[in-house]
Amino acid sequence: MNDAGRKSLIERIKSVLLPxxxxxxxxxIYRINGRTEFDILRAHDFLRSVxxxxxxxxxxxxxxxxxxxxxxxxxxxxxxxxxxxxxxHLKDSALDPLVLQNLLEDSRNQGSAVSMDxxxxxxxxxxxxxxxxxxxxxxxxxxxIGTVGICHDITRWKKLEEDLIRVDRLAEMGRxxxxxxxxxxxxxxxxxxxxxxxxxxxxxxxxxxxxxxEELEKIFEDIxxxxxxxxxxxxQVLGFARDTEPAxxxxxxxxxxxxxxxxxxxxxKYKHIDILYEFADGPLxxxxxxxxxxxxxxxxxxxxxxxxxxxGEEKGQISLRTAATEKEVEIHVSDSxxxxxxxxxxxxxxxxxxxxPSGKGTxxxxxxxxxxxxxxGGDMTCESCAGEGTTFTIRIALC
Numbered sequence: 001m002n003d004a005g006r007k008s009l010i011e012r013i014k015s016v017l018l019p020x021x022x023x024x025x026x027x028x029i030y031r032i033n034g035r036t037e038f039d040i041l042r043a044h045d046f047l048r049s050v051x052x053x054x055x056x057x058x059x060x061x062x063x064x065x066x067x068x069x070x071x072x073x074x075x076x077x078x079x080x081x082x083x084x085x086x087x088x089h090l091k092d093s094a095l096d097p098l099v100l101q102n103l104l105e106d107s108r109n110q111g112s113a114v115s116m117d118x119x120x121x122x123x124x125x126x127x128x129x130x131x132x133x134x135x136x137x138x139x140x141x142x143x144x145i146g147t148v149g150i151c152h153d154i155t156r157w158k159k160l161e162e163d164l165i166r167v168d169r170l171a172e173m174g175r176x177x178x179x180x181x182x183x184x185x186x187x188x189x190x191x192x193x194x195x196x197x198x199x200x201x202x203x204x205x206x207x208x209x210x211x212x213x214e215e216l217e218k219i220f221e222d223i224x225x226x227x228x229x230x231x232x233x234x235x236q237v238l239g240f241a242r243d244t245e246p247a248x249x250x251x252x253x254x255x256x257x258x259x260x261x262x263x264x265x266x267x268x269k270y271k272h273i274d275i276l277y278e279f280a281d282g283p284l285x286x287x288x289x290x291x292x293x294x295x296x297x298x299x300x301x302x303x304x305x306x307x308x309x310x311x312g313e314e315k316g317q318i319s320l321r322t323a324a325t326e327k328e329v330e331i332h333v334s335d336s337x338x339x340x341x342x343x344x345x346x347x348x349x350x351x352x353x354x355x356x357p358s359g360k361g362t363x364x365x366x367x368x369x370x371x372x373x374x375x376x377g378g379d380m381t382c383e384s385c386a387g388e389g390t391t392f393t394i395r396i397a398l399c
Contacts, residue, residue: 051071052071052072053071053072053073054071054072054073055073055076055153056073056150056151056152056153057071057073057074057077057078057130057149057150057151057152057153058071058073058074058148058149058150058151059071059074059090059148059149059151060137060146060147060148060149061090061104061146061147061149062145062146063108063144063145063146063147064089065089065090065091065101065104065147066087066088066089066090067085067086067087067088067089067090068086068146069086070082070085070086074151077120077122077128077130077151077153078093078120078121078122078123078128079122079123079124080093080123090104090149091104093120093121094118094119094120094121095119095120095121095127096119099115099118100118103115103118103132103134104134104147106134107134107135107136107147108136108144108147110136111135111136112133112134112135112136113133113134114131114132114133114134115131115132116131116132117129117130117131117154117158118130118131118132118151120151127155128153128155129153129154129155129158130151130152130153130154131151131152131154132149132150132151133149133150133151134147134148134149135147135148135149135150181234182234184230184234185231185234188227188230188231188234189231191223191227192224192227192228192231195220195223195224195227196220196224198216198220198223199217199220199221199224202216202217202220203217229263232291247289247291248287248288248289249287249288249289249290250285250286250287251285251286251287251288251290251293252283252284252285253284253285253286253293253322253329253331254277254279254283254284254322255283256290256293256294256297257277257279257297257320257322257331258277259294260294260297260298260301261275261301261320263298264298264301264302264305267305268305268318271305271308271309271316272314272315272316273305273308273315273316273317273318274315274316274317274318275317275318275319275320276317276318276319276320277320278319278320278321278322279320279321279322280322280323280324284322284324284329286329286396286398287398288376288396289376292372292375292376293376295368295369295372296369296372296373296394297333299365299366299368299369300333300369300392301318301333302365303365303366304318304333304334304335304337304390305318305335306337306356307335307337307338307339307389307390308335308336308337309337310337310338311336311337311338313336316335316336316337317335317336318333318334318335318336319332319333319334319335320332320333321334324398326398327397327398328378328395328396328397328398329395329396329398330393330394330395331393331394331396332391332392332393332394333391333392333394334389334390334391334392335389335390335391336389337389337390338386338387338389339384339385339386339387339388339389339390340355340382340384340385340386340390341386345382345384348366348382349366349367349370349380350367352364352367373394373396376396377396377397378394378395378396378397379394379395380392380393380394380395381393381395
């Protein structure tokens, strides 16, 4: 349909919305069922204002599917102005144009059509979901002249529904993880006892050379230490699943950070990553849960190592910086990795969100860390720039 045809259609739509039948009075004023032309025009303007300012997206197309009317609700929902969309085909705004084309045909053939959760594309590229009702528009001769669409934005509810599904999945994962953690604790206890007994036997052995004795003792010490670490992790999983309150004891943040780096030292060395310590003077004492803080530091350092590896440079750098005020402690973990775009940064604490490929990331690590920090009475923020690295800042109140 050409421009002249569409202008004609608009006039015909007006004639459908505002038929003038019944003749005039002696004074030349139109009357319809006792109402004056002025009354009808005022009602027409009122109706048009309601439709134009509706929060729902309301549009009218011609019989070929080209837009001839588009209200302010549509502008707000999809980000386009009326001038930008008038004359465009409606299906150009749909995520799946073929499905929308079929829906338009159904409305013409059946008089109306309804689609739940139908996706349109926002001007900025993201998806907007609507409950769509299409009504076939006919003239006085009952011939189709276009389609009226009323679309209610349900994107927010769609996201809430998806979040509820994810929360339910997480709850199920928590129950499974708690069961696995409980089962792992039993063999860990056996290993710990065996290692302890092995250390005693080694110490009392008479035919061992001193060098061999020291090496065996070191091996058993490492086994015992790593067993304790594993039991600590399973305890954290159980604590997270059961939502237990964190333990609180006085710890030196500097010492805990150094211990965490030592734990990851083999991976750091393999990736050729330098660690820079920019600590506040002296020990930095905080009353908090050391195991949960260690979990946060391990997660942040592991992510930093991955980001540096992904950047592909020969060497990388991770900086650990601390500061303290009268009220709180600050820990900054910075890396020289790939960094993040603003869109990614806005989602990093969302449940199940990850930029890592399948099998390498679950989208749980930062979410859990964020929850732990909140539970410890603090907050966690992120600053990042694509290609230039990332800095996570943890602030925890002293009291």
